Amino acid sequence: MGSTRRVQAARRRPPRNRGAVQARLREVERRLRDAYGRPRHHNPKDPLDDLIFVVLSRMTQEVKYLRTYRALREHLPSWDTVRDAPLGGLEEILGDAGLAPTKARQIQAILKEVEHREGTLDLSRLRAMSDDEVEKYLTSLPGVATKTARCVMLYTLDRDACPVDAHVWRIARRLGIAPETAAWSDRRGRELEERIPTGLRASLHVTLVSHGRQICLARNPRCGACTLADLCPSATATRGGSSDGS
Numbered sequence: 001m002g003s004t005r006r007v008q009a010a011r012r013r014p015p016r017n018r019g020a021v022q023a024r025l026r027e028v029e030r031r032l033r034d035a036y037g038r039p040r041h042h043n044p045k046d047p048l049d050d051l052i053f054v055v056l057s058r059m060t061q062e063v064k065y066l067r068t069y070r071a072l073r074e075h076l077p078s079w080d081t082v083r084d085a086p087l088g089g090l091e092e093i094l095g096d097a098g099l100a101p102t103k104a105r106q107i108q109a110i111l112k113e114v115e116h117r118e119g120t121l122d123l124s125r126l127r128a129m130s131d132d133e134v135e136k137y138l139t140s141l142p143g144v145a146t147k148t149a150r151c152v153m154l155y156t157l158d159r160d161a162c163p164v165d166a167h168v169w170r171i172a173r174r175l176g177i178a179p180e181t182a183a184w185s186d187r188r189g190r191e192l193e194e195r196i197p198t199g200l201r202a203s204l205h206v207t208l209v210s211h212g213r214q215i216c217l218a219r220n221p222r223c224g225a226c227t228l229a230d231l232c233p234s235a236t237a238t239r240g241g242s243s244d245g246s
């Protein structure tokens, strides 16, 4: 193997220690920020709006949950009307998003609990809380998991959070930053997030989501068009599969 190829192979090896992982993540964040900027992925800016938006997005394609959220706001413009809507009618509006019966029940339960705690359907009070307090508050709402809570913290409260969703987990595994054979779990997601240097977490989340949707697809990743290919241990294996996503 020539020296250039040896250097290239060394760059692609998974980083082994904490310092190397952090250096790799800094480089990944810089390149993805150059490529995608700071996308918001259509998340609303108000915490309660975003919480319901994130619940709707669970296990659903982007095009469908965007359409469903729009339909919900058109048919039932205030959260009071959503809370009081007949369950069957709400399920019908949410039908496009998948898991409509579960999501309809969960959304009404969340709204009732927020009103019970706050005396109003408004989560603005979270803005003044610490990260730990916000996470504790949100994850104690009906059916709200850590990933959902951290999405709300990132998109509406400007917290430096990197919720580890399917895109983030898949790309981290391919880059050798998360264990290659381990399945995602809440705990593993938090462990991964804690390895990301502070100040980079929010940026990495939003850009990894873009990268996962456009380039590092679940099937047939477009390694030939990837800005991370020279750092990625999976690039060689997948480059032959498809370099154009077709």
Ligand code: SF4
Binding pocket: 171, 174, 175, 215, 216, 217, 221, 222, 223, 226, 227, 228, 229, 230, 232, 233, 234, 235, 238
């Ligand atoms: S090189 Fe391929 S597998 Fe690696 S991050 Fe890029 S698209 Fe994903």
